[in-house]
Amino acid sequence: MSNYGTNNHSHRHDEEQALLNGTPVTVTEVNDTFYGRTFRHVHTHRKRYFALWLLAAISAVSIVLALFHYEKNKHQGGNEDGDLEGLLSKPPSVCQSDRSYPITILLSIFFGYVGIDRFYLGYIISALLKLATAGGFGIWYIIDIVLIVIGGLPDHNGCSLVAP
Incomplete structure (x- = not known):
């Protein structure tokens, strides 16, 4: 049955x-x-992790920009008149690099999370660290893009990048 x-x-x-x-x-x-x-x-907490990462990235970028402008104004001297011409001009003693500015920006945007931009500029040890940490968990990646765009990251010799 x-x-x-x-x-x-x-x-x-x-x-x-x-x-x-x-x-x-x-x-x-x-x-x-x-x-x-x-x-x-x-x-369960993905929105909180994303908000925390975004807060850390924004904080890091704002600190980098503040330090960059502080150093730039410190080397310019007292600019009492408030004109922007003195802030935007480069000192004549800055050397020119053989690395290209647009290529560095493109490398940083598309391959910066693995450190290709740092390899291109000649920073081998920091490029390896950036590679091992996947762009500093994304934060270092964003900071490098901002630094390259504002001209705060020279090549390994300290020379400014060549603009077209």
């Missing part, structure tokens, strides 16, 4: 009964591993 419609699998019956009762079914093999718990935690 066949038992049509009966279920001889107790494990499957427990899962079906849990679904009918409205209780969540947990798979202990996946959720009890370190990866499973970490993934669940990050997935």
Whole structure:
């Protein structure tokens, strides 16, 4: 005699009964591993992690810009008149690099997270660190783009990049 419609699998019956009762079914093999718990935690708090990363990136960029402008104004002397011409002009003793400014910007935007821009400028050790940390978890990547755009990152000899 066949038992049509009966279920001889107790494990499957427990899962079906849990679904009918409205209780969540947990798979202990996946959720009890370190990866499973970490993934669940990050997935639950992903908006907070993104906001924290964004706050750190904005803070780092603003600190870099403030330090850049402080150093630039310190070397310019007292600019009491408030004219921008003295701030934007370069001192005549700055050497010109053989590295191209547009190529450096493009390398920094597209391959900066692996340190190609630092390799191109001749900073080998910091390029390796940037490669190992995936662009400083994205923050160093953004800082380098800002530094290159404002002209605050020279080549390894200290010479300014050549603009077209």
